[in-house]
Amino acid sequence: MKIAFLADPLSGFKIYKDSTFAMMREAARRGHAIYAFEQRDMALDDGVVSADVAEITLTGDPDDWYAVVKQASTRLSEFDAVIERKDPPFDMEYVYGTQLLQLAEMQGARVFNKPSAIRDHNEKLSIAQFSNFTAPTLVSSSAERLRAFHALHRDVIFKPLDGMGGAGIFRIKDDGMNLGSVIETLTELGARTIMAQKYIPAIVHGDKRILVIDGQPVPFALARIPQAGEVRGNLAAGGVGRAQPLSTRDREIAEALGPVLAARGLLLVGLDVIGDFLTEVNVTSPTCFQEITDQTGFDVAAMFIDALERQVLHQVPET
Known part of the structure; x- marks a missing residue:
């Protein structure tokens, strides 16, 4: 397959923990061709959505981890899959990006996660659709x-x-x-x-990130535990990640939401759960692949690429 990743600048990747890099590495290991571009590289010209896309190879060097094979303006519909991995902020530029990707879908591109579904699922407000699981x-x-x-x-x-x-x-x-x-x-x-x-007092035991891929939960969550009196467990806010098996309640939440969200075009979702309560539904660029894999041995990236291959190579109908 030819897989194009819409991501932030590759030069800023911390590959020891970056989930997009883990996806790229697994896809490349299977022989798929890897491409990358940024949102600013997209254009709508004469009704066609294209982007200045770089074909890359992975070098195995942690300091200089990729090499550009060639770069060219390419219609997004020419790729077998376009993976939306741009990080927030979810501002109007982000919205414009999803609108361009949606136009590309109309021209034959297959985009994951589905751009309209990303727009429709505010990561905080979406929990209101599942209020039986929320505080x-x-x-x-x-x-x-x-x-x-x-x-x-x-x-x-x-x-x-x-x-x-x-x-x-x-x-x-x-x-x-x-x-x-x-x-x-x-x-x-x-x-x-x-x-x-x-x-929710259970935050002291961690803000759990539960990854759901094609409707199925990864069997381990990453509990992001607040440090030094912090109320926030986010890794970006200094939280420490500890992988752990899903609890019965974790699995109940994930198995209830997973099929619903997958049917809406959300191949990859990150559910945030504190104690027994759902607090967020992350759909833009969910992370924690490598932390879970490093601590448990469960290959999250392989599960993701398996799901992508099923969607693309077997042409699973979209709903």
């Missing part, structure tokens, strides 16, 4: 509503709807210290909608 949650820009939610639950997490890596997350305890300031800052004085969730 008490409020989404609002109203200071009055947000204050009332805190008054009811007494210990609350506030966070933006477009954040990543734990950025902008605040915990307000029973004393309400800085409640007004946090609400004013996150909502920009009522101009932006945010999320409030009842604090």
